[in-house]
Amino acid sequence: MKLLIAQGGGPTAVINQSLVGAVLEAKKNGLEIIGSRYGIQGIVEEDFVELHRLDDEKLNRIAETPGSVLFSTRDKPNQEYCTNILNIFQKHDIKGFFYIGGNDSSETIRIVLEAAKASQYDMKGFHIPKTVDNDLVENDHTPGFPSAARFVAKAMMGLERDNAALPGIHIAIIMGRHAGFLTAAGALGGAHRVYIPEQVFDLDHFAREVKETYEEHGRAILSISEGISGADGNPIITQFVKNEVDAHGNIQLSGLPLGNVLADFLKEKTGISRVRQDTFGYPQRSYPDPSPVDSREARQVGEQAVQLYTEDQLQSASITIKRVSNSPYEIRIEPVELEKVANKTRHLPEEYYDSEKKQLTQAGLDYLMPLVGELPSIETI
Amino acid sequence: MKLLIAQGGGPTAVINQSLVGAVLEAKKNGLEIIGSRYGIQGIVEEDFVELHRLDDEKLNRIAETPGSVLFSTRDKPNQEYCTNILNIFQKHDIKGFFYIGGNDSSETIRIVLEAAKASQYDMKGFHIPKTVDNDLVENDHTPGFPSAARFVAKAMMGLERDNAALPGIHIAIIMGRHAGFLTAAGALGGAHRVYIPEQVFDLDHFAREVKETYEEHGRAILSISEGISGADGNPIITQFVKNEVDAHGNIQLSGLPLGNVLADFLKEKTGISRVRQDTFGYPQRSYPDPSPVDSREARQVGEQAVQLYTEDQLQSASITIKRVSNSPYEIRIEPVELEKVANKTRHLPEEYYDSEKKQLTQAGLDYLMPLVGELPSIETI
Numbered sequence: 001m002k003l004l005i006a007q008g009g010g011p012t013a014v015i016n017q018s019l020v021g022a023v024l025e026a027k028k029n030g031l032e033i034i035g036s037r038y039g040i041q042g043i044v045e046e047d048f049v050e051l052h053r054l055d056d057e058k059l060n061r062i063a064e065t066p067g068s069v070l071f072s073t074r075d076k077p078n079q080e081y082c083t084n085i086l087n088i089f090q091k092h093d094i095k096g097f098f099y100i101g102g103n104d105s106s107e108t109i110r111i112v113l114e115a116a117k118a119s120q121y122d123m124k125g126f127h128i129p130k131t132v133d134n135d136l137v138e139n140d141h142t143p144g145f146p147s148a149a150r151f152v153a154k155a156m157m158g159l160e161r162d163n164a165a166l167p168g169i170h171i172a173i174i175m176g177r178h179a180g181f182l183t184a185a186g187a188l189g190g191a192h193r194v195y196i197p198e199q200v201f202d203l204d205h206f207a208r209e210v211k212e213t214y215e216e217h218g219r220a221i222l223s224i225s226e227g228i229s230g231a232d233g234n235p236i237i238t239q240f241v242k243n244e245v246d247a248h249g250n251i252q253l254s255g256l257p258l259g260n261v262l263a264d265f266l267k268e269k270t271g272i273s274r275v276r277q278d279t280f281g282y283p284q285r286s287y288p289d290p291s292p293v294d295s296r297e298a299r300q301v302g303e304q305a306v307q308l309y310t311e312d313q314l315q316s317a318s319i320t321i322k323r324v325s326n327s328p329y330e331i332r333i334e335p336v337e338l339e340k341v342a343n344k345t346r347h348l349p350e351e352y353y354d355s356e357k358k359q360l361t362q363a364g365l366d367y368l369m370p371l372v373g374e375l376p377s378i379e380t381i
Numbered sequence: 382m383k384l385l386i387a388q389g390g391g392p393t394a395v396i397n398q399s400l401v402g403a404v405l406e407a408k409k410n411g412l413e414i415i416g417s418r419y420g421i422q423g424i425v426e427e428d429f430v431e432l433h434r435l436d437d438e439k440l441n442r443i444a445e446t447p448g449s450v451l452f453s454t455r456d457k458p459n460q461e462y463c464t465n466i467l468n469i470f471q472k473h474d475i476k477g478f479f480y481i482g483g484n485d486s487s488e489t490i491r492i493v494l495e496a497a498k499a500s501q502y503d504m505k506g507f508h509i510p511k512t513v514d515n516d517l518v519e520n521d522h523t524p525g526f527p528s529a530a531r532f533v534a535k536a537m538m539g540l541e542r543d544n545a546a547l548p549g550i551h552i553a554i555i556m557g558r559h560a561g562f563l564t565a566a567g568a569l570g571g572a573h574r575v576y577i578p579e580q581v582f583d584l585d586h587f588a589r590e591v592k593e594t595y596e597e598h599g600r601a602i603l604s605i606s607e608g609i610s611g612a613d614g615n616p617i618i619t620q621f622v623k624n625e626v627d628a629h630g631n632i633q634l635s636g637l638p639l640g641n642v643l644a645d646f647l648k649e650k651t652g653i654s655r656v657r658q659d660t661f662g663y664p665q666r667s668y669p670d671p672s673p674v675d676s677r678e679a680r681q682v683g684e685q686a687v688q689l690y691t692e693d694q695l696q697s698a699s700i701t702i703k704r705v706s707n708s709p710y711e712i713r714i715e716p717v718e719l720e721k722v723a724n725k726t727r728h729l730p731e732e733y734y735d736s737e738k739k740q741l742t743q744a745g746l747d748y749l750m751p752l753v754g755e756l757p758s759i760e761t762i
Contacts (some may be wrong), residue, residue, distance in 0.1 A: 011546045013539070029691025035762070047761055061760035067542025069762055074547065158667030165392045166455065170663070257641060278662035282551070286539030288757040289670065326651070376669040379442035381416070381430055381450055 003309065004094045004180050005051070006036040006043065007068040008101030008108075010132065012144030013290040014298035018100050019070065020063035021302025023051045029310050034094065037272050039073030040108060044084045046092075058223040065297065066288045076104055082111040090184075092122055096309045103136055106318050107342035113316055126305040127338055130298075132285040134181035138336050138342045140323040141181075143301055144256075144285070146294035146371035148175070149185035151287045152223075153372050155280060156189025161378065167219035168274025169180070169204070169210060169266055173259045175284050176228035180348040184360055186223025188368055188375065193358040195225030198347045201236050206262075207269035209358055214272060225257060291373040296328065297321060297331065304333045318342075329370035332353035362374055384690065385475045387417040387424065388449040389482030390514065393525030395679035399481050399509050400451065401444035402683025404432045410691050417476065420454030420482075421489060425465045427473075432563035434603035444680065457485055463492040468569045472504055477690045481509040481683070484517055487699050505527075507686040508719055511679075511731075513666040515562035518725040519717050521704040522562075524679035524700035527672040527752035529556070529665045530566035533604075534753050536569025536661060541602050542759065548600035549655025550591060550647055554640045556665050558608035562731040564663065567604025568741040569749055571757065574601070578608030579728045580736055581592055582617050588650035590739060594759070595653060607660075608638060618642055672754040678702060678712065682759040685714050699723075 005022055007015055019035070021259045026033040036042035049070070049253050054062075077085065087271040089097065089112075097112060109125035116123050127137050134145035152174055163170045172191070174183040180196025187194050192213045195201060213220040228236045228373050240261050256264075259277035301319045308314055317335030324330040351363030360368075386403055387395055400416070407414040416430045417423035424660055430451070435443075443450050452648075458466065466703040470478065478493060480486040490506040497504050510517050515526035541744075544551045553572070561577025568575050573594045576582060594601040609617045621642050637645075638660035648656050682700045689695055698716030705711040733745030 007546070011543050051762075054762070058760065061758065062762070064757070065542065065760045066539050066757070068546040069760070070544040071548075072632065112479055155664045155667075156668050158447050159663055160670075161446065162667040165388070165449035167452075238585055243443040256637060260638060276663065278664065279660065280664075281659040282540055282543055282657065283536045283661075283664075286536055286543040288537075288539050288542075323469065356620050376445070376447070377442065379446045379450070381432075381435070381443070 001335045002091070002092060003031055003033040003096035003098060003306070004036055005033060005098040006039045006100070007072050008039040008099060008105045009072060009074070009130065011068040011072060011099040012132055012285050013066045013147035013288060014143055014294045015100055015130050016065055016067070017295050017298035018143060018302035021299040023054070023059055024056065024129065025306035027052050029306070034092070035070045039069045039075060039087060040077055040081070041075050041090050042070070042071045044081070046088060066286050066290070067329070073128045077108055077111070079111065081084045081258065082108065082115050085112050085153035086115045086119065086121065089116070089123060089248065095122045095123045097125040097152070098128060098305050099121065099125070102131045103342050103344060106338050109316065110338045110342055118231045124309055124314070125316045126201050127341065128301050128305050129319060129321070132182065133176045134149055135179040135345045136341055137346045137347070138318070138340050139320045140331065141255055141321060141371060142307050143294060143298035145181060146291040148182055149368060150289065150291040150372040152182055152185040152280060153188035153285050153375055156186045156191055156223060157376060157378065158219070159278065160190035163219050163221050166274070168276060169220045169222070169272055171213065171222050171224055171259055171262055171277040172230045173224055173226050173277065175280065176225050178347070180225055180353070183223050183225040183347060183367055184352065184364055185372065186362040187365065191221050191275045192217060193222050194360060195222065195228050195358060196348055196353060197225040199231065199355055200231050201228035202231070203236070203239065203265065204225050207266065210266055211270045214270065219378060224262065240329055291371060293371055293373060300333055308335055312345045326366055326370060331372060332380045383473060383475045383642055384412055384414040384477035384479060384687070385417055385424065385470070386479040387420045387481070388451045388453050388484045389480060390453060390455070390511065391666055392447070392449040394528035394667050394669060395524055397446055397448070397450050397674045398444045398479055398676050399511065399524060399683035400441045401689045402680040403479055403509065403594055404435070404440055405437065406684045406687035408433050408646035415473070416451045417745065419452045420455045421458055421462070421466060421484050424469050425462070425740060426747055427469060431456040433745035440469050444649055447498065447667050447671070450482060456630060458492070460490070460492065461478035463489065463496050464646055467496045467500065467502065468611050470497070476504045478504065478506040479509060479686050480506070481511050483512045484602040484723050484725060490697065491719045491723055494709040498582050505690055506697045507722035508722065509682050509686050509687060510700060510702070511740065513563065514557045514560045516726045517728045519721050520701045520727070521712065522702060522752060524558070524675060526562060527562055527675035530749060531670065532665050532668045532674040533563055533566040533661060534756055535542045537567045537572055537602070538757060538759065540659065544600050544602050547655070550607055550653055552602045552603050552643055552656070552658040553606055554607050554658065554660040554663050556661065559726050559728070561606055561734070564604050564735065565729060565741055565745055566749055566753065567585055568746065569753060572602050572604035573598060574603050574611050574739040575741060576603065576605045576739060577729055577734060578606040578610065581612050582609035584617070588647065591647055592651045595651065604612060621739060631751070635757070661707070667689070672755060673750060674752055681714055689716055697716065699761070707751060709748055738742055
């Protein structure tokens with residue numbers, strides 16, 4: 001009787017904390033726990049490592065290493081893939097499946113357990129949450145997000161100071177195609193305006209708002225989601241292709257990244273010449289400076305999943321984080337049904353965002369502040 | 382009798398340490414020290430702040446704030462501009478000019494002092510070094526570089542772990558148009574290959590080398606300077622415009638950033654589908670996580686400049702950092718003539734780079750290691 005654990009989707013700065021939380025809890029209960037390399041792909045390929053054989057010191061060093069130490073996968077299994085997973089579980093007498101990932105992972109566990117039930121194979125499955133986008137429903141926030149938000153806030157603080165010294169417009173393009181949480185974290189770093197994917201993005205409004213900001217502050221620093229879209233629901237970048245015609249007269253996508261397109265647009269529309277842009281990119285999910293709150297909670301959700309297994313009350317669950325209070329900051333970790341999390345996307349709550357000012361509300365700032373950990377202090381003359 | 386200090390060029394994470402080092406040293410000696418806002422532009426506009434009136438606590442908080450607290454300028458003064466500066470100095474009885482910046486700043490001081498000599502105005506001028514590119518001659522390294530190198534190393538460590546979990550090719554484009562020091566710091570973060578601007582960049586070699594790396598490691602992580610150029614001396618990006626023809630049959634610059642161009646090129650040439658890229662951009666010089674060595678040394682060069690003024694042995698100097706020994710790490714701060722630093726660019730020493738392997742030598746790693754401070758440790762299974 002063994003447990004199996006895997007890591008799926010994009011790595012984060014703290015996903016190894018969740019792994020180690022689960023492994024240490026399994027060891028404490030005398031359970032064997034197998035790690036599958038490259039997510040569920042490693043299950044069907046039987047690419048296993050016996051995690052219970054690792055000593056606690058090594059495990060604690062793993063916990064502090066960013067990225068997915070068992071490696072990951074983008075595989076989204078169909079019914080047949082899940083049947084193959086089940087066959088391997090039966091072969092190795094694996095009775096507990098722990099999958100650390102986003103809402104896809106929750107769905108994978110659900111399908112495998114369904115197949116197990118149909119074959120009358122008695123097993124349990126638990127989803128351990130992880131995202132940097134923070135788009136899992138039923139959660140106040142998910143492990144991985146606070147550290148990514150910390151990077152965004154700190155990087156934006158640096159850009160804000162840089163922009164103060166050499167004034168102009170500075171655009172930062174932030175991860176989160178459908179959820180504006182990470183882009184919102186730019187406000188903690190001093191962004192004058194925040195453009196989230198949940199709001200229709202209008203280019204004319206945008207140019208006017210940036211110009212107003214520039215007139216007020218002598219500069220403008222902007223936190224913009226990679227997922228901003230127009231009223232038609234299409235990414236804003238598609239509005240810049242209309243005049244691009246190749247030698248054969250075909251209209252082509254320009255291929256220019258969003259940051260560059262918006263910088264060129266603002267130069268033309270506002271007449272302001274110093275426009276700079278950064279795309280924060282992969283360092284958002286991998287930069288090795290985790291939020292202490294995130295490290296702690298990521299560890300806890302891993303532990304809780306194995307505790308639920310040993311307590312033997314539930315056959316399956318997705319572990320969630322609820323916020324009990326904001327000052328002092330306090331959370332509650334709670335199991336919910338897998339179905340509640342699978343295939344759904346959470347968005348930035350409306351009360352966190354002022355769509356007139358294009359800025360976070362106090363409620364939005366209060367939500368983010370306890371998550372990101374201590375930020376550097378800024379002193380001006 | 383007063384001193385005047387200003388900050389020029391791109392801000393860094395520690396340029397305020399140098400400012401505060403100078404101000405505290407001036408206060409210790411009972412000297413008045415004026416700060417000019419927006420570099421030399423603030424001199425001619427008499428946009429001044431009395432820095433000696435700030436208390437030490439506030440000054441120490443300023444020292445730890447990234448960016449240029451007095452703001453900066455890109456102005457490169459001509460003869461007339463320098464004469465205007467001198468007029469203001471005479472008007473305010475300013476007898477010591479301290480300019481924190483790159484080699485341009487050194488040249489500015491030289492021209493102002495020349496004009497002062499011609500007008501028989503007795504004054505001194507000291508250049509306090511600052512660059513993130515590390516391209517000042519006469520220096521082992523310059524304040525600002527170690528913190529930027531720390532960011533590059535840490536961000537690359539994160540990308541390396543991310544790339545291990547989801548294998549493919551990952552390109553990071555690094556600052557330093559003419560000097561490869563920052564790109565070299567990518568090696569500390571685990572980059573498989575390092576492409577510096579000092580070496581001719583050959584696209585065919587590049588594709589072959591990346592393919593070899595991918596075959597050896599199952600993935601490839603690359604640290605590439607924004608300044609890589611072909612045998613003709615032109616930026617490599619110019620080699621990608623030949624097939625881009627607009628509707629009127631005119632050849633056009635595609636405008637695609639280097640990272641995107643190289644990613645597309647590698648996809649096509651190697652057949653490897655997962656190619657990702659990041660441009661590290663402005664966070665390299667502004668991310669608020671300075672190297673402790675850098676913070677300390679930046680403070681020291683500021684102090685030394687004012688000490689040289691009070692010691693009254695030299696009319697002018699550029700402050701430099703020489704390395705005395707590597708273990709234990711020890712430096713010596715030394716004045717050199719302004720002319721020795723002005724208008725020159727330092728390059729990555731040949732012995733630091735293996736141009737066959739496209740990788741740092743041990744000497745190169747030994748050079749960088751003491752500068753960047755402690756890096757996170759990585760544990761694998």
